[in-house]
Every structure is written in C-alpha cells, then in structure tokens.
Amino acid sequence: MRKTAFLFLSLIALTFYSQAQDSAYVRQIIKTLSSKDMHGRGASYHGDSIAATYLAGEMKRLGILPLQVDYFQTYTYNCYSFEGEMSLKINGVELEPYTQYRIYPTARQATPSKLDKASWKKQLKDGTWLIGVSKLDTYSPWVVDKERPDPVCIEILETALPKKVKKVVADIPIQYHSNYLTRNVVGYVQGVVDTMIVFTAHYDHCGTMGDAVYFPGAHDNASGTAAVMDIARIASQKQPYYTIVFMLFSGEESGLRGSKYAAENPLIDYSKVKLLCNIDMFCGGDEGIMVFNANSKETIPFFNQLKAINDETHAARLVKPRDNSANSDHFWFSNYCPSIFILTMGQPYGGYHDPYDTCEGCGLGHYNQFMQMILRLAQLE
Numbered sequence: 001m002r003k004t005a006f007l008f009l010s011l012i013a014l015t016f017y018s019q020a021q022d023s024a025y026v027r028q029i030i031k032t033l034s035s036k037d038m039h040g041r042g043a044s045y046h047g048d049s050i051a052a053t054y055l056a057g058e059m060k061r062l063g064i065l066p067l068q069v070d071y072f073q074t075y076t077y078n079c080y081s082f083e084g085e086m087s088l089k090i091n092g093v094e095l096e097p098y099t100q101y102r103i104y105p106t107a108r109q110a111t112p113s114k115l116d117k118a119s120w121k122k123q124l125k126d127g128t129w130l131i132g133v134s135k136l137d138t139y140s141p142w143v144v145d146k147e148r149p150d151p152v153c154i155e156i157l158e159t160a161l162p163k164k165v166k167k168v169v170a171d172i173p174i175q176y177h178s179n180y181l182t183r184n185v186v187g188y189v190q191g192v193v194d195t196m197i198v199f200t201a202h203y204d205h206c207g208t209m210g211d212a213v214y215f216p217g218a219h220d221n222a223s224g225t226a227a228v229m230d231i232a233r234i235a236s237q238k239q240p241y242y243t244i245v246f247m248l249f250s251g252e253e254s255g256l257r258g259s260k261y262a263a264e265n266p267l268i269d270y271s272k273v274k275l276l277c278n279i280d281m282f283c284g285g286d287e288g289i290m291v292f293n294a295n296s297k298e299t300i301p302f303f304n305q306l307k308a309i310n311d312e313t314h315a316a317r318l319v320k321p322r323d324n325s326a327n328s329d330h331f332w333f334s335n336y337c338p339s340i341f342i343l344t345m346g347q348p349y350g351g352y353h354d355p356y357d358t359c360e361g362c363g364l365g366h367y368n369q370f371m372q373m374i375l376r377l378a379q380l381e
C-alpha cells in the first residue's frame with residue numbers, strides 16, 4: 001500500500017515537473033546556442049543557420065506543428081561577416097582584437113562627424129577606415145540597406161596607438177553578402193480555440209569578429225529563445241485552451257530584419273491574435289521585469305494582469321511599464337495586434353554585445369517565477 005502510494009505520488013510529482021517550467025531545459029538550450037559551434041549565430045560561418053536547424057529539430061522533437069514547410073520562413077538581407085584569421089599590426093606591434101580594436105560591419109560608426117572627431121585616422125586601399133577613439137563603441141552588426149556596401153570602420157583605442165603611427169599592416173578578412181539567406185523558425189500547437197497567443201524571440205546574435213572573437217549572446221537572446229522553447233515544451237504536453245504560436249527570428253541584431261519580414265508576410269491571421277509576447281534578454285532579473293508597449297489601449301489589460309499576478313506571487317521585485325519602442329521584435333507586430341515585449345532588469349548576466357555574455361554568466365534564479373507569470377497570462381498552467 002505504501003509502495004503504491006509512493007508510486008502514485010511520484011507519478012504526480014513527475015507529471016507536475018514535466019509540465020512546469022524547467023530551468024534545466026532552458027539552461028541546456030542556452031548552453032547549446034551560446035556555444036562556439038554556433039559562431040555567435042550571425043552570418044559568420046552561417047552560424048544563424050546552424051542555430052535555425054537546431055531549433056527546428058527541437059520543435060519537431062517536441063511535436064510542435066510547422067507553420068511553414070520544415071518550420072522555416074526564409075528571407076534575405078545584405079550583411080557582412082568576418083571569417084578567418086585577423087591581424088592588425090601598428091609599428092610592428094600586434095593589437096588585441098575586441099579589447100584594443102573593433103571592426104563594425106556598418107558605416108554608422110564612420111559618420112563624417114565621427115571621422116572629424118577622431119584623434120587619428122587612415123583609410124586603407126579597400127576603403128576601410130581606421131580611426132583612433134578614446135572609447136570603443138558597443139559592438140553591433142546593424143546594417144543599412146544600400147546598393148553598394150558601406151566601407152567597414154575599425155575603431156582603435158587611443159591608448160593602443162603609438163605617438164607616431166609609421167606602419168600599419170592590416171590583414172582583415174571581410175566578407176560582404178548581398179541577399180544573405182536566413183530563416184525564421186515557426187511552429188504552433190493547436191488549442192481548443194483558434195484564438196492565438198504568439199510567443200516570439202530572436203535567436204540570432206552578433207556573429208564573430210575574425211576567428212579569435214565570437215559573441216556567445218547567452219542573455220541576448222539565447223535566454224529568450226530558450227524561454228519560448230520551454231513554453232513550446234509545456235504547450236505540447238496537454239492541449240492548451242488558446243492556440244499557441246512560436247516565432248523565432250533571425251536578423252534582429254542587423255536591424256530587426258526577421259520580425260519585420262514575418263510581420264509583413266504574415267503566416268497567421270492577426271485578427272485572431274489575442275496577444276503577442278516577445279521575450280528578449282531573460283537572464284538575471286534581480287530588479288524585476290520591464291514590459292515595453294505596456295501603455296497602449298490594447299495592451300494595458302495584459303500589463304495589469306501581469307501586475308496583479310505579481311502582487312499575488314511576488315515573483316518580480318518590480319513590474320515596470322514602458323511605452324512602445326523599436327527596440328525589439330514585437331515592434332512591427334504592434335501595428336497589427338496587441339504586442340508586448342518582456343525583458344528582465346538587473347543582474348546576473350555575463351555581458352552585453354561582448355564576448356563575456358556567456359552561459360556561465362547567465363543567472364536563472366528568477367526564471368521559474370518569471371515564467372510562471374507568463375504561463376498564467378497565456379492560461380498555460
């Protein structure tokens with residue numbers, strides 16, 4: 001009898017465990033996405049494509065239905081990658097990539113005003129600019145669509161430059177891809193009703209800066225991608241009331257490309273979307289969570305609901321409302337359906353757009369409680 005009771009209780013515990021949010025599952029996905037094998041999930045070595053294949057395989061394993069053939073919505077944009085050995089020598093001294101110099105695959109950094117302000121500058125034969133700066137900019141592969149690619153700009157820390165620059169030997173591998181092929185990964189679970197809750201996250205990141213530097217992007221946004229996959233795992237176990245849609249975008253770091261394409265080439269009927277919830281940067285959270293586009297007429301009820309859940313559960317230190325902003329993938333969809341963007345506030349996470357944003361640095365201490373709030377919003381628990 002006791003044995004049976006124990007078995008029965010174990011089964012309940014197992015069922016509860018397998019249906020509840022699972023930070024071990026989330027950790028595993030963050031680890032895989034932020035590994036060196038994914039090359040920073042940008043255009044370098046088609047890291048984004050390797051990640052897309054992995055995520056589609058995971059959706060298939062969970063029994064998520066594809067919204068497109070093989071779960072892929074394919075589109076293109078123009079971008080740079082930096083694959084191969086990279087070397088920059090000034091007066092015979094090799095500089096250290098990332099900490100002493102950074103190569104930005106965009107002309108934004110080489111604006112005339114910036115070139116004017118540079119303490120030192122030199123243009124290489126291929127058009128690439130080298131400039132001296134007192135502080136290196138945050139890394140970003142944001143690109144502006146133009147027929148001809150803008151010249152690449154390399155910023156060098158002034159402290160790494162000699163008083164007089166005599167000789168520059170730059171061996172910088174630069175690849176320009178016009179119409180680079182990339183993929184959003186899309187699936188769904190049919191609910192009791194056709195009304196949809198859509199969960200989105202971008203899985204891409206900043207790629208590599210030559211072979212010596214890659215950007216793991218654990219916080220940004222392996223964490224949000226993993227959270228959406230965790231929701232997919234839960235939704236796949238028992239038919240949900242709402243139909244739950246999952247969209248994982250590429251191209252976010254290059255200018256919200258994947259979500260723009262998905263919003264403008266819809267795979268779902270927006271009139272049936274109750275809520276779209278985007279998750280971008282979900283490690284840490286010691287200070288709570290922030291909700292963008294929380295103040296519009298369509299989204300205020302959802303924000304109030306989140307706040308009410310938090311008043312009851314004290315999951316987050318603070319649930320902070322913000323106006324809409326073009327700062328992540330929810331933005332394009334906010335033209336068509338109620339769309340919010342949730343991110344964590346505060347530590348611990350490894351870094352931001354740098355080589356230190358690692359899986360090890362990503363704290364998931366608040367994950368289960370934050371996710372419980374989101375699951376309640378979607379009536380998934």
Ligand SMILES: [Zn+2]
Pocket residue numbers: 220253353
């Ligand atoms: Zn980012």
